[in-house]
Amino acid sequence: MAISEFEIKRCEKELDKFIGEHRPPAHVRDQLDIGYRIENQSVVLFEIRASFRNPAEKLEVPVAKATYVKTQKVWKVYWQKSDLKWHSYEPVATVKYLEEFLNVVSENQYHCFFS
Structure with a gap:
């Protein structure tokens, strides 16, 4: 079931x-930037x-x-390993709030997310 509109x-x-807090400087955004997508019940x-x-092509x-x-x-x-599959992030497999997920990603304690 999808997340509610609210x-x-x-x-x-x-x-x-x-x-806004994690984007690279404006002068490099044409080479590297970050974004998000909401798909059904996932972010x-x-x-x-x-x-x-x-x-000229963006990936x-x-x-x-x-x-x-x-x-x-x-x-x-979840984090994506080199096999291009999603794997449970074992140090913190679940969180109660989206903000906690964003904190886990921001901390990136085991360097699984952003390189």
Whole structure:
């Protein structure tokens, strides 16, 4: 089941705040930037990079994901390994609030999210 429209707006507010605090300087954003997408009950954070083969082409490289499980009232935290599959982030597998997920990603204690 998808996140409610009210919850989407609240998530967008927190995600915009996170992006604003973590974006690279303006002069490098054409080569590297960050963004997010809300898909059904998940929030995906990604890097936006210029393609090596065609610098005019932008690639989205997912780095972190949180999926809301309504029955448990928790967000499950995931990171994407080199196999391009989502794996549970074992140090903090679930959080109660989206803000906690963003704090985990921001701390990046085990360097699993942003490089």
